[in-house]
Amino acid sequence: MSDRTQGFARTLIIVLVAVLSVVAGYVLFVWFPGDLAELLGVVLVLATVGAGLQFGSRIAGSLYPTYNVAEVAVEGPITRDGGSSPLPSTPTTPGADDIVEQMERADEDDAVDALLVKLNTPGGAVVPSDDIRLATEEFDGPTVAYTTDTCASGGYWIASGCDELWAREGSVVGSIGVRSPRFTATELLEKLGVEYKQFVAGEYKEAGSPFTELEADEREYLQGITDEFYETFVETVAEGRDLDEEFVRDTEARVYLGAEAHDLGLVDDLGTRDDVEDRLETLLGTEPRVSTFEPQRGLGARLRGGASGVAYALGQGLADAVTPDDEVEVRAER
Numbered sequence: 001m002s003d004r005t006q007g008f009a010r011t012l013i014i015v016l017v018a019v020l021s022v023v024a025g026y027v028l029f030v031w032f033p034g035d036l037a038e039l040l041g042v043v044l045v046l047a048t049v050g051a052g053l054q055f056g057s058r059i060a061g062s063l064y065p066t067y068n069v070a071e072v073a074v075e076g077p078i079t080r081d082g083g084s085s086p087l088p089s090t091p092t093t094p095g096a097d098d099i100v101e102q103m104e105r106a107d108e109d110d111a112v113d114a115l116l117v118k119l120n121t122p123g124g125a126v127v128p129s130d131d132i133r134l135a136t137e138e139f140d141g142p143t144v145a146y147t148t149d150t151c152a153s154g155g156y157w158i159a160s161g162c163d164e165l166w167a168r169e170g171s172v173v174g175s176i177g178v179r180s181p182r183f184t185a186t187e188l189l190e191k192l193g194v195e196y197k198q199f200v201a202g203e204y205k206e207a208g209s210p211f212t213e214l215e216a217d218e219r220e221y222l223q224g225i226t227d228e229f230y231e232t233f234v235e236t237v238a239e240g241r242d243l244d245e246e247f248v249r250d251t252e253a254r255v256y257l258g259a260e261a262h263d264l265g266l267v268d269d270l271g272t273r274d275d276v277e278d279r280l281e282t283l284l285g286t287e288p289r290v291s292t293f294e295p296q297r298g299l300g301a302r303l304r305g306g307a308s309g310v311a312y313a314l315g316q317g318l319a320d321a322v323t324p325d326d327e328v329e330v331r332a333e334r
Contacts, residue, residue, distance in 0.1 A: 067291035069280060070106035071116040074099055074132060078124025078154045096128030098295035103135040106293055113284055116276070117145040117162055123153025123175065126229055133161035133236070142283045146276045147171050152255055156266075157233060160240030164268045166276050167258035173266055176237055177253025178229040180222060185210045241266070 075093060082095035094102075106112045117136060123129070136143050136158065145151075145159045146166040152175035159165045167173055189196055189211060196211040207218040214222075238245040243265060251266075261267040269279070280288040 067111060067289045068284065068286070069114045069116050069288045069290045070102075070109065070112045071118060071290050071292045072099060072102045072106065073118040073120070073292070074155065074158060075118070075120045078121055078129050078132070078158075080125065080128045094295050096125075096131050099132050100135045102293040102295060103132070103139060105296075107139045107141075112141070114142040114144065114280055114288070115139045115162075116280065116290060117143060117158070119145055119147040119151045119155045119159060120149050121152070121155040122150055123155055123157075125154070126157075126178065126233075129154030129157045130236075133158045133240075136161040137240075142280070144276060144280060144283070146273070147173065148273075153177065157236060160237045162240075164279070165241075165266075166269050166271055166279070167261060167267045168272070169257065169259045169270055171258035171261075171267075172255050173258060173261040174251060174255040175253055176233060176248055176251055178226050178233060180226045182208055182214070182222075183210050184214070186213055 073094075077093070078096060079093075080095050080097065082093045082098065103115065106115055115136065136145075142164075143162040144164045144166065145162040147155070147159075148168055148171060150172045151159055151165070151167065152172060156174060156176060186196075198206060198209070198211075200206050204218060204221055206212055207221055208214075234245055234248045237243060238248050251264075256264065256266065258267060258270055262270050269275075271279075277288050277290070
């Protein structure tokens with residue numbers, strides 16, 4: 001079926017569902033309950049029409065999809081459950097489980113022929129990053145990753161599961177390494193006159209606790225775990241990117257600008273988003289039509305996200321209202 005025929009069929013379905021929604025809304029909210037106020041009836045009819053249009057659009061989209069490429073974004077720190085974002089438009093960042101769900105849904109969608117992975121992340125937790133990488137590897141079709149700003153650490157771990165990685169010349173790429181941060185609060189507890197006691201079974205159960213001094217054998221134990229994660233990272237990147245393991249180790253977790261990363265073979269090619277879509281057209285043999293896949297969230301999650309965004313926007317608005325203009329200018333110049 002040609003694109004024009006599919007477009008006509010989609011429009012016909014939407015119009016048909018809209019007409020049925022008008023009739024249903026009029027019967028339910030205007031004609032049948034004669035004691036309803038006319039204005040309320042009109043409002044409810046319009047609401048029914050809107051819902052009908054949305055429903056009809058979904059039906060038309062499922063029967064005659066307008067896309068053949070699914071885009072899934074990995075942005076911000078990579079965690080299991082997602083994290084907070086300072087932007088009012090995106091109060092939360094999808095967690096690894098949500099991202100994997102999007103990729104699996106794209107893989108099951110018969111209309112999707114390729115997966116486009118947008119990476120803009122400094123990295124994050126090891127296992128969630130690997131879960132996303134595995135989802136890219138299991139996708140049945142070409143997988144192309146691209147980054148505009150940052151593809152570091154866990155982001156590069158994910159990229160190693162894709163067929164190709166694109167970047168801009170000024171993108172920050174690499175950081176093939178692992179860190180296990182730890183802080184110590186023992187001196188603070190002493191100053192406060194607080195003594196920490198814990199009943200444990202197992203010699204290394206307390207290893208890494210911020211309330212105890214780190215002994216030499218505990219340091220060696222924790223460093224060994226970090227080293228094992230690092231070796232897994234190196235092997236994963238070497239295999240996925242077809243690189244020599246010693247070369248990967250020699251990067252010593254450095255980051256590189258896109259141009260140098262390309263010269264080193266850490267990136268397949270450089271270009272803009274348009275260049276990436278041109279590459280997809282070559283891989284697919286047809287014009288790529290990209291649809292952004294987003295997490296399927298329940299009503300409760302949507303309400304929480306909306307409330308978070310509104311709260312941030314309100315707080316930012318109040319802050320802007322009480323901040324003198326000259327102070328803003330001074331901060332901008334620094």
